[in-house]
Amino acid sequence: MKLWVTAASIVLTGAVRAEVLLSEDEIQKTLSFGPWPPIVQSDPSNRVSRDSRAITLGAALFNDPVLSVDGAFSCASCHDPEQAFATSEAQALGRVLLDRNTPSLRNLAGLRWYGWGGKSDNLWAASLHPIIEEQELAHSKESLKTAISESSYVSDYETIFGSIQVQEPELVLVNTAKTISAYLETLGTERTQFDDFRDALERRDLAAAANYPAAAQRGLQLFLGRGNCVLCHNGPRFSNNEFHDAGVPYFLNETEVDEGRFGGLNFLLSSAYTLDGDWSDDPDKKGAWAVRSVRRSHSDFGTFRTPSLRGVAETAPYMHDGSLIDLDAVIRHYSKIDAERLHADGEAILSALNLSEREIADLVAFLATLSKVP
Ligand code: HEC
Numbered sequence: 001m002k003l004w005v006t007a008a009s010i011v012l013t014g015a016v017r018a019e020v021l022l023s024e025d026e027i028q029k030t031l032s033f034g035p036w037p038p039i040v041q042s043d044p045s046n047r048v049s050r051d052s053r054a055i056t057l058g059a060a061l062f063n064d065p066v067l068s069v070d071g072a073f074s075c076a077s078c079h080d081p082e083q084a085f086a087t088s089e090a091q092a093l094g095r096v097l098l099d100r101n102t103p104s105l106r107n108l109a110g111l112r113w114y115g116w117g118g119k120s121d122n123l124w125a126a127s128l129h130p131i132i133e134e135q136e137l138a139h140s141k142e143s144l145k146t147a148i149s150e151s152s153y154v155s156d157y158e159t160i161f162g163s164i165q166v167q168e169p170e171l172v173l174v175n176t177a178k179t180i181s182a183y184l185e186t187l188g189t190e191r192t193q194f195d196d197f198r199d200a201l202e203r204r205d206l207a208a209a210a211n212y213p214a215a216a217q218r219g220l221q222l223f224l225g226r227g228n229c230v231l232c233h234n235g236p237r238f239s240n241n242e243f244h245d246a247g248v249p250y251f252l253n254e255t256e257v258d259e260g261r262f263g264g265l266n267f268l269l270s271s272a273y274t275l276d277g278d279w280s281d282d283p284d285k286k287g288a289w290a291v292r293s294v295r296r297s298h299s300d301f302g303t304f305r306t307p308s309l310r311g312v313a314e315t316a317p318y319m320h321d322g323s324l325i326d327l328d329a330v331i332r333h334y335s336k337i338d339a340e341r342l343h344a345d346g347e348a349i350l351s352a353l354n355l356s357e358r359e360i361a362d363l364v365a366f367l368a369t370l371s372k373v374p
Pocket residue numbers: 062067073074075076077078079092093094095098100101102103104105108113114115116117118123126127128130131135136137180184
């Protein structure tokens with residue numbers, strides 16, 4: 001059944017009659033992508049979550065090269081606040097060229113897994129690893145403590161956490177990461193044209209909903225229907241936050257592969273910084289069941305975390321290796337995907353969609369409405 005808008009439509013678009021193309025069933029599914037923004041709870045594993053002093057300190061540290069051992073890079077070198085907290089390079093470039101694309105850091109509060117391979121189960125651990133990773137900021141615990149102690153941030157640090165001198169270097173590292181995490185929790189994407197459409201549908205205000213472009217509506221219908229995108233890209237963030245093989249080659253060169261989730265799990269299961277570990281501030285260890293119950297399996301090889309599609313138009317290039325230059329290329333990838341090459345066991349969701357040129361343009365138009373108009 002189609003719901004037609006008559007009275008308001010002629011006024012809205014002049015010659016072409018604007019209408020809501022979605023069926024009742026499609027409208028119901030569309031409501032599941034909101035409301036936006038979501039209500040974010042404070043992080044019980046981080047005692048400075050929501051603390052305004054920690055947020056301010058975390059923001060300053062994020063942008064300061066004091067967090068790198070040689071003073072040459074900051075988090076913002078790769079996660080540029082001017083570029084939606086990513087950069088336009090295919091693969092992150094810091095001390096060395098990394099294998100993966102830099103993800104944007106918005107809408108990260110409250111996820112179950114972080115990183116392309118899910119090597120962290122909480123946001124402060126995902127903020128901690130880059131400080132000490134050899135290929136990223138390359139501090140040791142000791143050199144970080146010295147750097148913070150000798151920096152202008154020491155008094156702000158001590159206001160929140162007490163005397164730094166008496167603290168073990170590992171505690172300084174965790175505290176530092178928790179301030180950055182408190183800051184990252186505050187980063188979110190704004191409401192978009194899509195959210196206005198979705199909320200109008202919820203209010204049953206079809207005249208307002210009809211403002212949403214017809215091409216984007218057709219793209220949304222494909223997203224929900226024949227494209228099957230919603231199987232993985234679902235909920236208000238357009239991500240199930242789980243791991244899949246979306247058909248992007250995972251060979252790094254002739255002999256090496258990006259292990260994806262398999263490597264992420266190896267890392268996670270030997271990490272001291274999980275929700276089940278001693279550094280979590282949550283006495284109830286909420287959420288720790290996930291890390292306790294995950295098991296490695298061969299099918300995790302070469303799978304990657306489903307990215308959120310909120311703000312996606314602002315963060316080209318795409319995929320874990322940055323190999324697809326724009327949204328058009330991503331849709332063409334799904335259109336021609338070679339199902340034979342999907343290696344993960346049991347991943348029978350994706351198959352070549354063989355989209356027409358108009359369908360490709362419609363899906364791109366839909367994805368564009370998930371970002372704020374510049
Ligand atoms: C050299 C570039 C580079 C630097 C410097 C860097 N990052 Fe990243 N960041 C990346 C890349 C690449 C990934 C994806 C890594 C992966 O999943 O394997 C990432 C992932 C993340 C994630 C997980 C995002 C998600 O969607 O799950 C967080 C959080 C993060 N970085 C925070 C930081 C913080 C905080 C700093 C500074 C302490 C920092 N990064 C420094 C490149 C960088």
